[in-house]
Amino acid sequence: MDVAPQETLAHTLRYKLGLTGTKLGCNRGECGACTVLADDVNIYACSTLTHEVKNRAVVTVEGLRAADGTLHPVQAAFIEELSPACGFCTAGQVMSAVALLKANPRPTREEARLAMSGNVCRCGAYDHYLNGVMRASGQLS
Amino acid sequence: MSSHDNMPEMSLYQPVQVEDAIGIATELAGRGWLVGGGQDTYGWLKDRAKTADALIDLKGIESMRGIKETADGIEIGALVTLTEITRDPIIKERYSLLAQAAGRVASPQIRNVGTLAGNVSQDVRCWYYRRGLNCYRAGGNLCYADTPEGMNREHAIFNASRCVAVTPSDTGPALVALEAQMVIQNASGQRVVPAEDFFIGPNLDIRHTTILRPGDILTAVRIPAKWANATFYFEKVADRNAWDFALVSISAAMRVNNGVIEDSRIMVGAVQATPRRLTSVEQAIRGKPRNESTANSLGNLASSDANPLNYNHFKMPLMDNLVKRAVRGQA
Ligand SMILES: Cc1cc2nc3c(=O)[nH]c(=O)nc-3n(C[C@H](O)[C@H](O)[C@H](O)COP(=O)(O)OP(=O)(O)OC[C@H]3O[C@@H](n4cnc5c(N)ncnc54)[C@H](O)[C@@H]3O)c2cc1C
Ligand code: SF4
Ligand code: FES
Ligand code: FES
Numbered sequence: 001m002d003v004a005p006q007e008t009l010a011h012t013l014r015y016k017l018g019l020t021g022t023k024l025g026c027n028r029g030e031c032g033a034c035t036v037l038a039d040d041v042n043i044y045a046c047s048t049l050t051h052e053v054k055n056r057a058v059v060t061v062e063g064l065r066a067a068d069g070t071l072h073p074v075q076a077a078f079i080e081e082l083s084p085a086c087g088f089c090t091a092g093q094v095m096s097a098v099a100l101l102k103a104n105p106r107p108t109r110e111e112a113r114l115a116m117s118g119n120v121c122r123c124g125a126y127d128h129y130l131n132g133v134m135r136a137s138g139q140l141s
Numbered sequence: 142m143s144s145h146d147n148m149p150e151m152s153l154y155q156p157v158q159v160e161d162a163i164g165i166a167t168e169l170a171g172r173g174w175l176v177g178g179g180q181d182t183y184g185w186l187k188d189r190a191k192t193a194d195a196l197i198d199l200k201g202i203e204s205m206r207g208i209k210e211t212a213d214g215i216e217i218g219a220l221v222t223l224t225e226i227t228r229d230p231i232i233k234e235r236y237s238l239l240a241q242a243a244g245r246v247a248s249p250q251i252r253n254v255g256t257l258a259g260n261v262s263q264d265v266r267c268w269y270y271r272r273g274l275n276c277y278r279a280g281g282n283l284c285y286a287d288t289p290e291g292m293n294r295e296h297a298i299f300n301a302s303r304c305v306a307v308t309p310s311d312t313g314p315a316l317v318a319l320e321a322q323m324v325i326q327n328a329s330g331q332r333v334v335p336a337e338d339f340f341i342g343p344n345l346d347i348r349h350t351t352i353l354r355p356g357d358i359l360t361a362v363r364i365p366a367k368w369a370n371a372t373f374y375f376e377k378v379a380d381r382n383a384w385d386f387a388l389v390s391i392s393a394a395m396r397v398n399n400g401v402i403e404d405s406r407i408m409v410g411a412v413q414a415t416p417r418r419l420t421s422v423e424q425a426i427r428g429k430p431r432n433e434s435t436a437n438s439l440g441n442l443a444s445s446d447a448n449p450l451n452y453n454h455f456k457m458p459l460m461d462n463l464v465k466r467a468v469r470g471q472a
Binding site: 004042115 | 183250
């Protein structure tokens with residue numbers, strides 16, 4: 001696959017690889033819909049050049065499921081807590097939550113709120129996503 | 142002006158040695174664009190408000206990474222991300238002012254890639270300019286923000302000179318407070334410039350926010366031991382706690398002994414084109430106890446010589462109150 005020098009990661013993922021789980025909201029680093037992981041760190045795919053991450057492991061929402069189809073604990077917890085409303089921001093919320101729990105497996109709710117603060121939800125489902133994060137970290141039952 | 146989904150066609154260089162980056166940047170001169178994390182850069186290019194022939198991605202340059210202790214303090218590589226700054230044990234312990242300021246930039250994802258060099262070198266956030274209007278700062282001959290209808294709520298209350306835009310960097314005022322030194326390299330060698338002289342206002346050069354010129358690369362930022370473990374106060378007021386730029390921020394470093402302020406550096410962000418140092422406040426509090434009555438005695442000393450625009454008078458009391466909170470020592 002040819003990747004143009006100026007091509008963003010979001011462009012490569014969505015339009016060249018057909019991985020449309022990663023959404024484009026603002027294309028400006030202002031919403032978080034395009035959040036993916038690069039070496040376990042959450043970044044905005046709309047504001048990253050594909051060539052900038054050519055030596056890093058990029059994971060999108062498509063890559064979270066286990067080989068047998070089992071959902072990632074964050075995905076399962078978001079379903080359990082009815083976190084998404086319209087769902088447009090969900091893939092990005094999932095990726096930020098996964099990054100948080102990799103770095104900090106048992107965050108306080110306040111730590112989770114800060115870690116999720118780079119993901120806008122136009123439906124305002126913030127508390128539902130936070131409940132999902134707390135459930136995924138085993139702190140809600 | 143319309144916005145574009147795609148980046149314009151450009152070349153991309155990814156040098157792994159500073160010397161190579163300097164060589165490429167010098168040759169491309171005004172047509173090359175250095176990239177740290179790219180978080181300020183890509184918006185300009187997507188909007189076609191600024192253009193470049195080639196991007197020079199500095200991230201492969203190992204010598205510009207990492208935080209190390211020196212004989213007199215620490216040296217932070219230019220490519221160190223804002224997230225790394227917020228997590229570094231030495232910075233958190235001795236220079237927590239910088240960790241706090243870095244932690245209030247933009248959003249977690251932007252801090253994960255945004256570099257310290259990019260944060261201090263970023264361009265102003267005036268929307269007229271960002272949308273590509275040919276204002277003074279863009280080389281034209283008027284300021285769209287400073288007109289009777291101009292939207293200037295976020296703009297300057299001090300030292301405007303044709304352009305009324307403010308410094309957007311959250312780390313800039315903290316670095317000046319800490320008396321940081323900026324290490325700059327170009328084809329003719331290295332120079333070290335105090336952070337205070339690194340930022341420049343429109344009276345000196347309306348087209349640039351720093352002394353960096355094509356071919357210059359900021360390779361590191363040094364923080365001297367002078368203010369290590371001092372008493373610090375940082376606060377940023379913005380419309381939202383994520384993403385938004387400061388309406389006013391304060392970065393204060395104080396030496397407090399037995400409750401008395403012996404020395405201080407009080408810096409304010411987002412009130413003029415450069416971080417603003419409040420020398421009159423520093424003088425007024427020297428030798429005074431760090432308490433509410435010293436704070437109250439300042440009155441509106443900080444803002445008394447402000448020149449507000451139509452929509453930003455609110456920055457005057459906001460700034461005075463932040464100064465009081467820093468001096469009395471609680472939010
Ligand atoms: C939505 C949004 C919100 C933001 N909010 C804030 C905020 O609240 N506070 C804040 O301070 N900033 C904010 N920013 C601005 C900015 O993106 C970040 O400050 C970030 O730190 C910039 O760093 P970078 O490395 O990504 O910059 P880049 O885009 O890589 O670089 C910025 C500029 O610095 C130059 N440069 C980069 N590295 C060097 C170097 N080593 N030597 C010489 N020149 C160099 C580049 O050529 C470019 O002109 C925001 C940006 C966005 C998109
Ligand atoms: S404030 Fe500065 S950047 Fe904004 S329109 Fe006026 S001259 Fe241009
Ligand atoms: S699409 Fe990337 S942050 Fe909005
Ligand atoms: S669920 Fe609709 S935008 Fe978040």
